[in-house]
Amino acid sequence: MFTLEFFIGLALIGIVAGFASGLLGVGGGFLIVPLQYFLLEHVGVDPGLAMLVSLGTSLAIIIPTSCSSAYKHTRTLKNVIEPGIKLGVFGIIGGLIGGGVASILPSDTLKFIFGCLLIFIAIYNCITINKDNPKSRIKFNIFSYAVFGTAIGFLSGLLGIGGGIFLIVCLVFFFGFSMLEAIGTSSVYICLTAIGGVISYIITGMGVNTLPFSIGYVSLIDFIVISVFSVPLAYFGAKVSHKLPDRNLKLVFAVLVFIIGLRMIGVIPS
16 A cells, blocks of 8 residues: 555645645645545545545644644734634634544545535635725624634534635635735634544544554554645745735635535546
8 A cells, every 4th residue: 555656645745735734824634635535545445434534634734734834924923823822722622523523424425515615615715806805794702713713623623624714714704804814813723723623533533444554543654744745835835925915815725725626526537
């Protein structure tokens, strides 16, 4: 199973997902999950197991990757730290619940849910690409932190992503954040929220015959190889994001998300 081709595939996933993580303020899970799934399936891993390992390992990779991205963003955007941490605390709770639910859902159901949500987000970004940032529709308080933090954390654990792609949309649409502010806040948030999901995937995968060198549904081989490349690329991507206008960030975000969404629901063959 662990061929040279497999390791090259993991390295490429780390490079692409790491750069996207820093550039767009996401954990990179929206790329790590499907790409890792397609790679594991390609080398002969059962589709159901491949999906759960992709979800669990993705969340583990997201923690160091998003920390690298958050470090760069918070050096420039000091105002994103507080909302990111407050949302992230509730995100940990949601991630624990979502990870537990994911272990009992069929892999095809997870793929379809994941794909549909990505397509919706991509279309929304295209529709609003030339619009100014809306004024805040909801005030930030303990209730909004709890509702949005927990809900997005649940999606994070359920789908094996950091939740950044959903949080960014909410911050821009409901709270009037600029795209760059949303990206910075998201990078802080996903450092925390991925922790809850990882714990769930480790616990639910205990006693299950998973891949060699794994802890529950977290593959240590995939984690190490992808992280080696994703962490430095996340920092570089964050530097690039501060030089791009909001419109360009939205466009890149929408195109990547749309393509991956179509592939997950089977419109684009793997």
